[in-house]
Amino acid sequence: MAMQESNLLEMRHINKFFPGVKALSNVDFTLRKGEIHALMGENGAGKSTLIKVLTGVYQSDGGEITVDGKNVAIRSPQDAQNNGISTVYQEITLCPNLTVAENMFIGRERGPFVRQKDYKKRAAELLGELGIPARGTQQLGDCSLAVQQMVAIARAVDMKCRVLVLDEPTSSLDDKEVNVLFNLMRDLKSRGVGIIFVTHFLEQVYAVCDRITVLRNGELVGEYLTEELPQVKLVAKMIGKDLEELKSLGEVEEKKSDIKEIFYEAKDLSSSEARPFDFNIHKGEVNGFTGLLGSGRSESVRAVFGADKVTGGQVQVNGKNVRITKPIDAMKNGIGYLAEDRKRDGIIADLSVRENIILAAQVMKGFFRPISRSEAEAFADEYIKVLNIKTASRETPVGSLSGGNQQKVILARWLLTHPNYLILDEPTRGIDVGTKLEIQKLVLKLAEDGVAVTFISSEIEEMLRTCSRLIVMRDRNIVGELTGADLNEAQIMKTIAGGEAANEKEV
């Protein structure tokens, strides 16, 4: 190792055990000055664990960390901060009840007293410099998620950190905001900051990263220069199997959109969050809602499911008029909904995998006719197998599974109710390529079996692969519906950007 000198951060032989799972085994990681280094891997590969060891959230069970050639012991987030390691997490780790300015400076005051005026001034400067659309005096909870994320980054930037860890920072940002972030990252890089970038968006890796370290099943696969590792190879390294499966999925491609019976139809449906819209879906059809962040795609499907307060409209299921104002109404009509924010709307972290899986089925059946323990166990085992959920056992608390596996648990929950119509809102967000493919395949298989599916994803490519009809939204209105030959990226972009408005609906 002749380059030892410029190594900013070295992690050597890191081990970490969780009850029943070896999360990290003998992992090495090296970060150099002024480089952007992607940390890649499937769900459960150990990325998050490695990051959390580095930032002091977890203690490693062996191994050593050196910063600037000096051995350091990181036992708490403060230790990490003191060693110049700052982290921006996927989930916002700020306090919604404090102001933007306070969120940027709290926890690192010098003296015992807090100088709010100083904060305000410095916050205003920094927000301006980074182009973040927020005021320092605003309560953080009043800002959008994207802005909150950027405030978190601004905080890290202001800490003069030497190592900046960005753990999935882009999952709640739109393209423009991602670019702002990338510029910021390049700027920091030129100042000699080492950046560890964890993401699931492959294009983003190739857009900004110099080096890639790949983990799989808690072990190091290798470290590569970005230009020497083509995207296909990277994916292969991450999922650890050949790309035949990837290709075979590509061949399924031609989706027949032969018109079957309409399963669900809504006229002028509106909710407290969604403007009135018309919508229908056929049996065995996969359609999708697309649009930029905040375009109203989630709000629309939430209205279909009755997740927000429904304020108007007629709904027909199987040709019969029904009233769906609450999730339970939707469920009784055979509609299932996998929420966008699995932490908030979906997962009950303290309950076991089994309990989470049978939850919806139990509600459907009524609480006075409990599902027997042995039945529940059989169901849980069946779906753990079918969906390939990686868990120590069916009694493991869901909270300790990785993101993708949590998502599969929720999916299992809905599949168990045998829905006729399943709404999947960003089911692949924040999960790895392998699991994404599995979920996409599952969607297509469900459709073959006659289940209507609405699929929402930020990744247009993924939508194109699964959907036979795309509903495009802009500014909370439906601005187009694409089928057949129109289903391509260019056409979608054009529609989103405002080229053609197909379904005119003045509001």
Place this chain on the structure above:
Amino acid sequence: MKKSKDFRREPLTDTQLLMTITICIFVGMYLLAMLIFKGGFLHAQQVFDMLNDNASLIIVSCGLTVVMIGRGIDISVGAVTSFVVMSCVLYLNKGGSLFVSVLIALGIGLAFGIVQGFLISYLEIQPFIVTLAGMFFARGMTTILSVNPQKAAHEGFAKLRETKIVIPWLGYIAKNGKLVPARVELGVVVALCCLLAVFLLLMFHRLGRALYAIGGNPSSALMLGINVKRTRFLSYVISGLLSGISGFVFMMHTGAANATNAAGMEMNAIASSIIGGTLLTGGVGNVIGTFFGTMTLTTIKKIVVSSGLNAPWWQSITTGGMLCFFILLQSVVLSQRARKKKA
């Protein structure tokens, strides 16, 4: 456009909003009482009486607000107050010095705060359970010290008790034509000092801000580099210390100790905090609001009495009703706000 943006005022934070509502309701209610009941409500002494009677309640309410902002609860405060009163009275009656009795009061409060805070934040036991145990323990200790009521017979203390701040220009002319000046007990001064200190601590000290952060989101607070355990620990120490001070103030007000002193005070303190805009879910609240919460609660009780409903249960019933009303109001206001935010 840009110009108008610069002059735009920030919307109130949740804390400010709830506090403002409480203050408005208190002022409105008091004005109404002045109009309808006249009599005592027209004299400044009425307000001072409310303060004199509730100085110790104000002090423990401040402690509870501190703890509640950090998502905790402390129900031992009433019992600790009572324990302090009993200990100090017995000590003074044995011929002890006034100064040492103050130290005893502070010491007992601190001890409770430290032990409870340690159990809650470092051993991670539910605050409700720990302080429930603390409450029973303090009550039990009080009864062991003396089952019978004890009157304080100590010269220095008697002098201290009698010392009152007299404000002639806020007095009123009694029926016999003599001027009765307004009187404020020393305990009120202590209470207001505590209030000010806690207010400054919460607004401008890093400990206070850290407490708000923990109340807003404990795991975020940890990530932001706040020492969550120490901060929570200190919040209970503050609450304990304030219970000790409250005990001494209580003793100055009553001049006697009784095993049932300050019974239910913790509940009144929780009610004061909630009415004053502190959320049990943490992160929102302010001691100024709490002060007005206490005053609101007391004013209602006075109004009930002035209406001729002398039986003690009427006060409990109205307090209950009031608490319900405020909690409903808070949740309506906050949910309206959340809805507006989304739109």
